[in-house]
Amino acid sequence: MDIDAFVAVHRPAWDRLEHLVSRRGKLSGAEVDELVDLYQRVSTHLSIVRSGRADALLVGRLSALVARARSAVTGAHTPAWRQLARFFTVSFPVVAYRARWWWLGATLAFLIVSWVMGAWIAGDPEVQAAIATDEEITQLVEHDFADYYSENPAASFASRVWVNNAWASMLMIISAIFMGLPVPYFLWTNAANVAVSGGLMASRGKLDIFFGLITPHGLLELTAVFLAAGVGMRLGWTVIDPGPRRRLEALAEQGRAVIAVALGLVVVLFVSGLIEALVTPSGLPTWARIAIGVVAEAVFLAYVVVFGRRALLARESGDMERAPDVAPTA
Structure with a gap:
């Protein structure tokens, strides 16, 4: 040539x-x-x-x-920084916003159960005796409950709390595989744990210490658990009612949404763990510690509502841009 x-x-x-x-x-x-x-x-x-x-x-x-x-x-691949920005401004908040009624329901059920059970424990000495001896209750109320937040170095405590909370939330999400049926049990277990501690503290007139220690990190931490429970139950409901889409297509989309929430909650629980390790046991006044927790919770809820609603109005689903199981059909 x-x-x-x-x-x-x-x-x-x-x-x-x-x-x-x-x-x-x-x-x-x-x-x-x-x-x-x-x-x-x-x-x-x-x-x-x-x-x-x-x-x-x-x-x-x-x-x-x-x-x-x-x-x-x-077409060129989207830069990694742009994908990350899209995840935090579109994918995670819109999935959380779309499931808002589910995790609001989980929140109300948790609060009702824990409050009723806690009041029952606080007002009935026989129930208290069935849970622990008088000496054990005194040890919990006077020492163990407060010491739990300060007995370990902040860094190791934060990492341990982060792992524990992430695991609790992941259990909620993993239960989506079983149509979300185990979620009520997980919520019941968490509500019972909170009710026992709160009820025993209230029985000895230490309810102010209980809320002063649990509120700073508990607001954000429990919100993450409720969000995980909400998306897990929503995925289970998709099996029953997939809407106008084919059932497998709806399940695939909602399944990817669950993964998005799981990744987003890693960050949320990291912040909660930092608050629990650094703020809860700190020497700040109780009102200041609670204020930090309230601000963190308000910022997260505003983030979900503002970005989630904006993405929903733009007809975003939070699904990946090129879902592998969706193809044009006539």
């Missing part, structure tokens, strides 16, 4: 392809069709040149041109 003649014949096509690639995003419909056609032709030219004894510079130029044209035709 006469390489000089080959270059002379096909150089105009290469130059034209380079021009179209440089104007990507500003092409008309006809120019897009031309771009695709030239990309295919120049790819063939590259194969022919590689099969012969062509100049390495020519092979390099055509390889780079074909790679740029392929990116223009197929």
Whole structure:
């Protein structure tokens, strides 16, 4: 093959392809069709040149041109920072917002159960005696409950709390595999634990200490648990009522939404763990510690409502942009 003649014949096509690639995003419909056609032709030219004894510079130029044209035709991958920004401004908040009634229901059920059970324990000495001896209750109320937050170094305590809370939330999410049926049991267990501690503290007139220690981190921590419970139950309900979509398609979309919540809660629980390790046992006045917890909770709820509602109005589902199980159908 006469390489000089080959270059002379096909150089105009290469130059034209380079021009179209440089104007990507500003092409008309006809120019897009031309771009695709030239990309295919120049790819063939590259194969022919590689099969012969062509100049390495020519092979390099055509390889780079074909790679740029392929990116223009197929679309470049979204930068990682943009995907991360989309996750925190669209995917996580819109999934949380869409499931808001589910985790609000979980919140109300938890509060009712824990409050009723706690009042029952606080007002009935026989129930208290069935839970622990008088000496054990005194030890819990006077020492153990408060010492729990300060007996370990802050860094190790924060990491342990983070892992424990993340595990509790993951159990809620994993239960989605079983249509969310185990979620009420997990909520009941957590409500019972809170009720026992609160009831025993109230029975000895220490309810102010109980709320002073549990409120700073508990608001955000329990909200994360309720959110995990809500999306888990919502996935289970999708099996029963998939809506206008096919059941498998609806399950796949909601399943990916559950994963988005799981990843987002890692950050939420990390913040909660920091508050529990650094703020709850600190020497700040009780009102200041509670205020920090309230502010953290308010910021999170505002974040979900503002970004979630905005994404919902933009008809975002929180699903990935190119879901693998969805294809155009007629």
